Amino acid sequence: MRIVLGVSGGIAAYKAAELARSLMRNGHQVQVVLTRAAEEFIRPLTFASLTGQKVITDLFSSASPEAALSSSVEHIGVAQEHDLLLVAPATANLLAKFAHGLADDFLSTLYLAFRGPVVLAPAMNNNMWSHPATDANLKTLRDRGHMIVDPDDGYLACGTYGPGRLAEEAKILAAVEQALQPKVLDLDGETILITAGPTQEALDPVRYLTNRSSGKMGYALAEAATVRGAHVILVSGPVALAPPTGVEVVRITTAAEMRDAVFANLEHTTVVIKCAAVADFRPSTEAKQKIKKTAARVSLELDPTPDILAELGRKRGNWLLIGFAAETENLREEARRKLETKNCDMIVANLVGQNSETGFESDANEVVLALRTGEFLPLPKASKREIAEQILNQILKLRK
Numbered sequence: 001m002r003i004v005l006g007v008s009g010g011i012a013a014y015k016a017a018e019l020a021r022s023l024m025r026n027g028h029q030v031q032v033v034l035t036r037a038a039e040e041f042i043r044p045l046t047f048a049s050l051t052g053q054k055v056i057t058d059l060f061s062s063a064s065p066e067a068a069l070s071s072s073v074e075h076i077g078v079a080q081e082h083d084l085l086l087v088a089p090a091t092a093n094l095l096a097k098f099a100h101g102l103a104d105d106f107l108s109t110l111y112l113a114f115r116g117p118v119v120l121a122p123a124m125n126n127n128m129w130s131h132p133a134t135d136a137n138l139k140t141l142r143d144r145g146h147m148i149v150d151p152d153d154g155y156l157a158c159g160t161y162g163p164g165r166l167a168e169e170a171k172i173l174a175a176v177e178q179a180l181q182p183k184v185l186d187l188d189g190e191t192i193l194i195t196a197g198p199t200q201e202a203l204d205p206v207r208y209l210t211n212r213s214s215g216k217m218g219y220a221l222a223e224a225a226t227v228r229g230a231h232v233i234l235v236s237g238p239v240a241l242a243p244p245t246g247v248e249v250v251r252i253t254t255a256a257e258m259r260d261a262v263f264a265n266l267e268h269t270t271v272v273i274k275c276a277a278v279a280d281f282r283p284s285t286e287a288k289q290k291i292k293k294t295a296a297r298v299s300l301e302l303d304p305t306p307d308i309l310a311e312l313g314r315k316r317g318n319w320l321l322i323g324f325a326a327e328t329e330n331l332r333e334e335a336r337r338k339l340e341t342k343n344c345d346m347i348v349a350n351l352v353g354q355n356s357e358t359g360f361e362s363d364a365n366e367v368v369l370a371l372r373t374g375e376f377l378p379l380p381k382a383s384k385r386e387i388a389e390q391i392l393n394q395i396l397k398l399r400k
């Protein structure tokens with residue numbers, strides 16, 4: 001395949017030389033585009049020697065008016081002739097330009113003219129990486145369907161330790177291969193009902209009981225299923241996430257509302273995925289006014305909420321039923337127990353806890369799939385999106 005390797009100006013720019021070579025070793029043709037800042041870190045000649053191709057550095061050549069004219073439209077030609085755009089390293093500035101559609105140099109202009117898959121491997125200082133502005137730009141780029149290869153943790157050029165180091169080469173190469181795969185609409189015709197996020201159970205007008213669920217796993221499933229052609233109905237508790245494009249969203253707050261929303265949407269559903277972390281208990285009474293502070297100890301009386309998954313398991317319609325199990329211990333035993341007691345086709349079990357690197361609030365997950373055959377399929381730690389793809393692959397196998 002023909003790949004444009006964009007290099008923007010960060011310390012990690014030197015790693016792009018090795019990356020160019022590895023891409024070629026994988027059978028690709030590589031056209032390198034350097035930003036002006038990248039040229040400060042690494043010379044075009046390095047890439048030209050490695051790739052055997054002219055390296056593009058400027059939107060407007062200063063050589064002659066004719067040359068300037070031809071290079072000013074070159075970005076369109078380069079955009080049309082290539083199958084994938086990879087930028088590694090992608091600086092915070094480059095992400096901001098791409099996110100907002102600024103086109104003031106060759107690479108950002110090429111980006112706007114390019115219609116193929118885009119893979120971005122950011123590298124920057126850890127504070128720049130976690131800045132809300134970078135975060136918002138990344139979200140925009142992800143929502144646009146671009147693949148982001150998150151940076152690794154490590155010692156950074158500025159002397160601090162944290163996330164920001166360009167992802168290891170193998171991860172970038174794998175992302176490129178994945179992005180080059182033709183899009184498969186293998187869930188076309190399926191209507192997938194996904195529940196996501198926590199529920200909130202009110203105690204009084206200002207307080208509620210809830211849990212640490214962020215909704216990220218359910219939203220990743222919704223996005224992955226939509227991209228693969230499914231019609232997705234996302235029944236979501238209160239979360240701070242924007243719903244993926246193309247998904248039908250039903251917003252709820254309490255477990256009782258989630259139950260009603262699920263049962264109201266079963267008619268055309270072919271797969272139910274109960275990813276939500278439903279509160280198991282709700283206050284027995286909801287005070288009409290704010291409960292006032294007193295010196296005395298206060299006890300809460302709680303009633304169980306409806307177990308939606310168990311009720312679906314008793315009802316069983318013409319849909320596959322996939323449950324989740326959030327555990328702090330005995331993962332496999334609990335997954336098996338829930339698979340049987342809630343009459344599911346599969347349980348996705350994960351370890352959760354405040355200090356866990358995976359699970360509720362994190363962007364990564366590591367799960368075990370418990371199947372009705374008695375098998376357990378462990379899925380190694382990966383992004384929630386990648387885990388979502390694998391869960392959907394398994395659902396397709398259950399279909400057969």
Ligand code: CTP
Binds near residue numbers: 277278306
């Ligand atoms: N679930 C549900 N309704 C509830 C509680 C849980 O539908 N009131 C679903 C969850 O969406 C999940 C599965 O049941 O798919 C397992 O949830 P989990 O919280 O792990 O287990 P519980 O059923 O609450 O059991 P336990 O408290 O014993 O862990």
